[in-house]
Amino acid sequence: GENVEQHPSTLSVQEGDSAVIKCTYSDSASNYFPWYKQELGKRPQLIIDIRSNVGEKKDQRIAVTLNKTAKHFSLHITETQPEDSAVYFCAAAGGSEKLVFGKGTKLTVNP
Amino acid sequence: KAGVTQTPRYLIKTRGQQVTLSCSPISGHRSVSWYQQTPGQGLQFLFEYFSETQRNKGNFPGRFSGRQFSNSRSEMNVSTLELGDSALYLCASSVRPFNTEAFFGQGTRLTVV
Numbered sequence: 001g002e003n004v005e006q007h008p009s010t011l012s013v014q015e016g017d018s019a020v021i022k023c024t025y026s027d028s029a030s031n032y033f034p035w036y037k038q039e040l041g042k043r044p045q046l047i048i049d050i051r052s053n054v055g056e057k058k059d060q061r062i063a064v065t066l067n068k069t070a071k072h073f074s075l076h077i078t079e080t081q082p083e084d085s086a087v088y089f090c091a092a093a094g095g096s097e098k099l100v101f102g103k104g105t106k107l108t109v110n111p
Numbered sequence: 112k113a114g115v116t117q118t119p120r121y122l123i124k125t126r127g128q129q130v131t132l133s134c135s136p137i138s139g140h141r142s143v144s145w146y147q148q149t150p151g152q153g154l155q156f157l158f159e160y161f162s163e164t165q166r167n168k169g170n171f172p173g174r175f176s177g178r179q180f181s182n183s184r185s186e187m188n189v190s191t192l193e194l195g196d197s198a199l200y201l202c203a204s205s206v207r208p209f210n211t212e213a214f215f216g217q218g219t220r221l222t223v224v
Contacts, residue, residue: 006153032210043215044154072135089154093209098167099144103153 002027004092006102014110019080021088021105024072029095033066037087038104039084044089048075052094078110113138115204115216123222129190132219138182138199143185144213145177147198157200161208168178192223 003026013019025033034049050064050073051058057064060072061080067074073092087106093099116135124130136143145157155168160179177187183204189196199220203213 034212036215043217045215046212049212056149091154097209098156098159098169099209099213100156101146101154 002030002092002095002098002101003099004090006090008105009103010098010106012108012110013080015080015082017080019075019077019084019107019108019109021075021090022072023069023070023074023090023092023102025100026071028068028071028073029094029097031079031094032090032092032099033064034093034099035075036091036101037086038089039079039086047088054092077107080107082109082111083096085109115202115214117200117202117216117219118158119219120176120217121220121222123224124192125224126192129188130192130200130218130221131188132200132202132221133188134187134202134204134216135215136185136202138173140175140204141183142205142208143183144203144205145185145187146201146203147171148201148218149197154201157187159208166208191218194223197209197221197223 005051016055031052036044037045063076087104097104142161146154156165159167174197179185199217199218205213
């Protein structure tokens with residue numbers, strides 16, 4: 001079945017710096033790749049997603065890139081702010097017909 | 112539009128007991144998925160229901176079961192609770208299964224003592 005690996009597990013950056021989180025997936029049939037942000041004590045919320053027919057997608061300070069050949073996708077956050085501090089989860093869905101999540105990255109943005 | 116509602120928010124149960132958790136999806140959403148969240152393990156898929164049918168199941172023992180009603184509300188049941196079942200249980204609803212945006216509820220925090 002699908003397996004999603006996410007790195008790093010923790011990431012600490014200074015306010016204004018960029019943050020990059022990387023995920024790899026195992027099922028070449030996967031075609032949907034969402035990213036969720038979970039603030040402490042809150043529910044996960046979708047921040048951006050990408051489908052396999054697109055290589056890159058941007059939404060203000062957030063971008064996601066997808067490399068289907070290498071089976072990896074990445075989340076890029078530019079000009080980080082303290083409110084970006086949270087746990088970020090990548091996920092993949094497709095061949096296995098279920099959404100499989102990575103184990104999460106705890107991002108800390110230091111003022 | 113009301114979001115995904117999970118009840119109860121918190122539960123404390125004793126080993127060996129059973130528990131039922133409820134999830135009401137967003138109106139019009141027919142797909143409900145359940146996840147177990149524990150520190151360091153992320154979100155582990157339990158099962159997914161669509162139009163009252165279980166479409167997919169994760170790698171959890173048979174003590175974990177679920178169902179979906181005709182109004183798309185879903186319940187999950189855990190029998191013979193173990194200490195290791197302590198976790199945050201999240202449900203997510205979507206218009207259709209697995210490759211569309213999933214909206215999460217706030218979860219039920221289950222503590223087994």
